[in-house]
Amino acid sequence: MIDQPTKERIRKLHPSVREEITQIIKECDIALTGRAKVRITQGLRTFAEQDELYAYGRTKPGKKVTNAKAGQSIHNYGLAVDICLIIDGKIASWDTVKDWDNDQVADWYECVKIFAKYGWDWGGNWKTFKDLPHFEKKGYKWRNLIQKKRDSEGYVFL
Ligand SMILES: [Zn+2]
DSSP states (O other): OOOHHHHHHHHHSOGGGHHHHHHHHHHHHHHHBTTEEEEEEEOOOOHHHHHHHHHBTTTBSSOOOOSOOTTOSGGGGTOEEEEEEEETTTEEEOOSSOOTTOSSSOHHHHHHHHHHHTTEEEGGGOSSSOOTTEEEETTOOHHHHTTSOBOTTSOBOO
16 A cells, blocks of 8 residues: 555646556555565655755755756656655654665665666666665656646646
């Protein structure tokens, strides 16, 4: 079963990926066989929220968390998700090497492979700014998305 916070975040993703991401998460949860389950910690991020994140380590104290300004993240279009694993229904984990189900493959990497099968890129493969919790639908560039018309709910027409 997909948990409630994850369901709510899926509901706000771009309509074109809602069903697919539901399928991906179900498949991940099956592959992980019980202890670890996927939770989406962030999906759609507004332009204002993006600017607030961008400020960390620049105009606000703290570490830099992103190189993307408003409109420059695929999250801003509801086409990216960040995940963690919930272990035994209670503990959030961002451990990308732990093998909770003892099948000799890190649970996180099992998810990476399933996302990839559906055409989602993993931020862990990025060269300059590795973003391990991050997945985004392949084939979209912000420079292109930012110019697109939006529907009445604010989602871009793809
Ligand atoms: Zn992300």
